[in-house]
Amino acid sequence: MSLGDSATPLGKVRGLGSAREGGEHWITERVTSIALLLLGVWLIASLLFLPKLDRQTIIEWLRAPSAAVPMALLIVVGFRHALDGMKVVVDDYVHEPGRNFAWNTFFLFLAVGGGALALYALATICFGGVA
């Protein structure tokens, strides 16, 4: 049973479950939520335990792989989970197909663009020679 085919064999035989691709979305939202539980607590705990929150301390912290990797994961998984969540909200309240498509496309662009921007900032901090 892959993420792309989340229907159970029994559900298939009975013809139950999503008529389209909703099963994958539902599973993805929950799997990313478990990842964010760890990553979100990691971010807050890390910030609390840093001796200072000045720029130099943040740069040194983020340049270590032990912080750069979870931060990159937090960005990717965080924007993905936000996109999946906003789709549920849009689909709940915007029923007309054209407007529904427009709102979902808007949030798709916002999430991909925002995630790319955050990753660019992180890469600049890690590899860009900022001081």
Add this chain to the structure above:
Amino acid sequence: MASTRERPLSPHLSIWRWGPNMAASIFHRASGVALSIGGLAVLTWWLLAVARGQEAYLDFARLAGSPIGLIVLIGLTWAFFQHLLSGIRHLVMDTGANFELNANKRSAILTFVGSVVLTLAVWIYIFGVGA
């Protein structure tokens, strides 16, 4: 059947009576939207400020430390913990558990108690350290 009391037949925001369960549900959605838009915007803005230089970082730090900035950050902290605890409750309910009325209600109340306690703990720690 002589039931004279009008009973709501389908979910509608204007005819729900306030209670812990529905409050946990709507705050889960509201905090999710707040984190998707506000939380990720602050995270991206913060990383960009670190990447861009000392001046940009000081601008960010000044705004974050202003009264409005603190209200937003404390609000996002609460949204994070509310969404986290409520999310755990939803994961439990996804397994088919915790639908017994009293237990379900108690767990809804616990998400609010927990999120307020954790938010207070984080910010008392921050102000106590004197960051």
